[in-house]
Every structure is written in structure tokens, then in C-alpha cells.
Amino acid sequence: MKTSIITLKTITIGMKAKKTLSAHGIKSRLIKIDTNQSQNGCQYGIEIKATDFYDAVRILRENEIEYGVYKPK
Amino acid sequence: MIYFDNAATSFPKPRNVLNEVTKCITKYCGNPGRSSHRLALSAADKIFETRILIADLLGYNKCENVIFTPNATYALNLVIKGIISKKCHCIISDLEHNSVIRPLNKALTKYGGDLSVFNTDIPLSDAIVPLIRDDTYAIISTLCSNVTGKIIDINELSAIANKYNLKLILDASQYIGHRKLNLKDIYFTALCSAGHKSLFGIQGSAFTIINDYGLFDTLTEGGSGVDSFSPNMPILLPERYEAGTLSTPAIASLGAGIEFLNKTKIDKIEKKIGYMTMLIKNQLSSMPYVTLYGADNGIISFNVGDYNSSYVSDFLDKQGFATRSGYHCAPLIHKKLGTTERGAVRISLSYFNEEKEIYSLFKTLKYINQYAK
Numbered sequence: 428m429k430t431s432i433i434t435l436k437t438i439t440i441g442m443k444a445k446k447t448l449s450a451h452g453i454k455s456r457l458i459k460i461d462t463n464q465s466q467n468g469c470q471y472g473i474e475i476k477a478t479d480f481y482d483a484v485r486i487l488r489e490n491e492i493e494y495g496v497y498k499p500k
Numbered sequence: 501m502i503y504f505d506n507a508a509t510s511f512p513k514p515r516n517v518l519n520e521v522t523k524c525i526t527k528y529c530g531n532p533g534r535s536s537h538r539l540a541l542s543a544a545d546k547i548f549e550t551r552i553l554i555a556d557l558l559g560y561n562k563c564e565n566v567i568f569t570p571n572a573t574y575a576l577n578l579v580i581k582g583i584i585s586k587k588c589h590c591i592i593s594d595l596e597h598n599s600v601i602r603p604l605n606k607a608l609t610k611y612g613g614d615l616s617v618f619n620t621d622i623p624l625s626d627a628i629v630p631l632i633r634d635d636t637y638a639i640i641s642t643l644c645s646n647v648t649g650k651i652i653d654i655n656e657l658s659a660i661a662n663k664y665n666l667k668l669i670l671d672a673s674q675y676i677g678h679r680k681l682n683l684k685d686i687y688f689t690a691l692c693s694a695g696h697k698s699l700f701g702i703q704g705s706a707f708t709i710i711n712d713y714g715l716f717d718t719l720t721e722g723g724s725g726v727d728s729f730s731p732n733m734p735i736l737l738p739e740r741y742e743a744g745t746l747s748t749p750a751i752a753s754l755g756a757g758i759e760f761l762n763k764t765k766i767d768k769i770e771k772k773i774g775y776m777t778m779l780i781k782n783q784l785s786s787m788p789y790v791t792l793y794g795a796d797n798g799i800i801s802f803n804v805g806d807y808n809s810s811y812v813s814d815f816l817d818k819q820g821f822a823t824r825s826g827y828h829c830a831p832l833i834h835k836k837l838g839t840t841e842r843g844a845v846r847i848s849l850s851y852f853n854e855e856k857e858i859y860s861l862f863k864t865l866k867y868i869n870q871y872a873k
Binding site for chain 1: 532533535536541544545548551552563564724725726727728729730734736737738739
């Protein structure tokens with residue numbers, strides 16, 4: 428299954444994003460971003476189905492959850 | 501032992517709190533916010549869940565603004581020393597604990613500021629407004645005295661602070677859990693509370709809600725699990741103010757304590773505590789040699805005859821009652837009550853106290869009262 432990753436600045440934002448997406452029916456998994464992809468040290472992100480990507484980004488934006496760069500896996 | 505020292509720390513804890521602490525230590529106590537294995541993420545999940553429980557309990561919508569601290573004193577040090585970062589004037593109540601007085605004194609001394617104390621025996625606006633000066637920056641107040649149980653009206657306090665554009669720092673350690681508190685539409689800068697008193701967490705659990713986020717300075721710096729290559733703490737809440745490993749068992753216990761409150765209902769707790777407080781107040785008032793200083797919200801302070809409070813409290817201990825004597829780390833109210841020589845005996849209740857325990861205490865107090873003069 429093709430997945431996408433949305434990076435988030437902290438684990439708390441990651442948890443909040445996961446809970447918010449779940450409330451909208453989007454499953455996600457909290458992960459630690461690979462060190463070669465993270466910015467300025469340790470960083471968290473959520474992994475979602477690639478097909479959910481645009482909906483997920485919209486929901487995060489609507490809920491004022493700040494997200495960072497995203498990289499298709 | 502019949503325990504009447506719940507304002508110091510509540511005892512016993514609800515069964516579900518004990519179960520959660522055991523479960524945490526034996527099943528999921530990884531380091532929250534550091535690693536990404538299942539145990540670490542389970543611990544982080546529990547901590548996030550507790551942030552939501554606290555925010556929901558207080559009608560507050562930003563769970564990320566809930567900052568966990570080891571105790572309420574630490575929370576008050578964090579916000580007072582962070583917010584008071586210039587020469588200014590502050591106003592505090594005459595009920596304050598040393599957890600407010602000492603960090604504030606240190607911050608004001610550092611910048612050459614000063615403070616005024618408002619009288620809680622008169623209407624708040626009459627007490628506070630005349631003290632406000634051009635350089636007044638903050639009001640810092642408890643919502644409930646840990647000596648007399650006196651309640652300060654948060655709505656009135658908040659309205660004054662808002663009207664005069666002052667920071668408002670609240671200490672709710674003796675309030676939350678016994679009374680309902682809804683922060684929705686309440687103007688405040690930060691609210692601090694212990695978790696191990698009427699919220700039924702274990703010692704090591706406390707928090708502050710930082711509402712007016714102006715990126716004030718940190719009290720401690722260290723690992724945060726993010727931005728590892730930056731020499732500075734992250735700017736985002738809550739990580740900015742949570743350097744080092746959080747105590748997952750303590751935070752999990754606090755979450756379980758709040759779940760117990762939600763299940764039991766605070767209205768029911770307030771009613772029971774109110775009834776028992778009134779019962780004690782009425783009985784003590786009928787004893788000729790008892791001087792009663794205050795009785796509200798499950799906190800009752802008194803002396804018997806001319807006995808020192810420590811003598812009475814020690815006698816009660818020998819008879820199987822846990823109370824607290826002395827000054828309760830609240831020097832201003834003891835000066836006001838005229839108890840600087842001998843302190844006062846404090847009874848403080850929890851939901852788990854029973855009426856029969858109170859009648860048992862009365863028997864012993866009546867015995868002491870017989871020999872008093």
C-alpha cells in the first residue's frame with residue numbers, strides 16, 4: 428500500500444493530528460521521522476494512506492494543526 | 501488512622517488510580533516523547549489523553565497548553581518567573597501560599613519591583629482596584645485558601661484583571677476537584693494546580709495551563725524529544741516547558757483521578773464536602789474553648805483553648821486522627837488571624853471521608869476541650 432507522511436513539529440501535535448484525523452475517519456500511525464529526512468534533529472510525523480493525503484492535509488489545516496513538509500514514502 | 505489531611509495530599513486514592521499506576525509501571529512505562537517503539541508511544545498516548553482530560557474537565561479547548569510539572573510549586577515558579585521579567589508591581593491576595601510568595605519575591609527582587617496585598621474580607625473590586633498603579637503588571641491569587649477554605653470568585657477576579665489589562669495567574673490547587681471550574685470565556689494568563697490533592701493523582705503530578713502564550717522564558721532546559729540540534733528549547737507548547745522525562749506513572753494517575761471525578765460527578769463531591777464542612781463548623785462553634793478561624797470547601801482551621809496547635813495535632817495523631825498543625829506555608833493569613841505564635845490545627849476533607857469519622861473526631865475534640873481554658 429502506498430503511504431504518505433506528514434511531518435509535525437512535536438509528538439503532542441502528532442497525537443493531536445492523529446486524534447483529529449481519526450475523528451474524520453482517517454487512520455494514521457504516529458512515527459518518528461527518519462533522521463535523514465527530519466529537520467534540525469528528532470521529529471515526529473503521521474503515516475497515512477496516500478489516497479487520504481489531500482483530505483488529511485485539509486482537515487489539519489481546518490483544525491489549525493501546523494504541519495510541515497511531507498514526503499511520499 | 502482517620503485521615504483529615506487531604507489539603508496536603510489526598511489519601512486514600514480511588515482504586516482505579518492504584519490500578520492505573522500499576523498498569524503503567526508494569527505494562528507501558530516507556531519514555532514518552534523520546535522513542536517510537538510501542539512502549540514509548542503508549543506512554544505518550546496516556547500523557548496526551550491526560551492533557552485532554554484536564555482540558556475537558558476545565559472547559560478549556562487547547563490541550564497542548566496543558567503543561568505537566570512535578571508539583572504546583574514548580575508550576576507557579578515557571579509562570580511567575582517567566583511572566584515577571586521586568587521591573588513592575590504585582591498584587592497578591594492575603595491568602596497566598598509560599599509557593600506564590602517566594603518565587604514572586606525572587607522575581608520582583610531581581611528586577612526591583614514591589615507588591616501589594618489585597619484584603620479578601622471585603623469585595624474584590626474594593627480590595628484590588630485601589631491598589632492598581634500605572635506599573636501594575638499582574639494579579640496572582642489562589643482560588644481557595646489552604647488555611648480557611650475561603651473561596652475567591654474567579655469571575656470577579658478575572659473581570660478586574662481584564663478591565664485593567666493585567667496578567668492573571670491563578671493557583672487552583674485547593675479548588676479543582678471540590679468545585680466545578682469552567683475556564684471557557686474566563687480571562688486568565690495561567691492557572692496552576694497540584695494533581696495529588698482533590699484530583700486524586702499521586703505525588704509528582706501537577707500542571708499549569710498557559711493561556712496567554714507570549715513565549716516567556718523557560719525555567720529549565722534540556723531534552724524535549726524534538727529539535728535536537730537547536731541549543732534552545734522549542735517554541736511550541738507543551739514541549740517548551742517540559743524539559744526532561746515526564747513522570748508517566750504520576751500523569752497516568754492524574755488521568756485516572758480525573759476519570760474518577762467524572763464518574764462520581766463534582767456536584768456530588770461538592771455537596772458531600774459542603775455537608776461535612778458545615779457539620780464540623782457547627783460542632784466546633786458549639787465548643788466553648790474552640791476558636792474557629794474558617795470553614796469552607798472541606799478546609800477547617802481552629803485552636804483549642806490556649807494550647808499550641810502542634811500539641812493538639814499530636815494528641816489527635818495519638819488518638820488516630822491525621823490533621824495538620826502550624827502555619828501551612830501561608831504566613832499572610834496566619835498574621836491576619838493572629839496565629840503567628842501557635843499556628844492552627846487544620847482538618848481537611850476528601851470525598852472519601854465519612855460522617856462517622858467526623859463524629860469520632862468530635863468525641864476526641866470534646867475531651868481536649870474539657871481540659872482547655
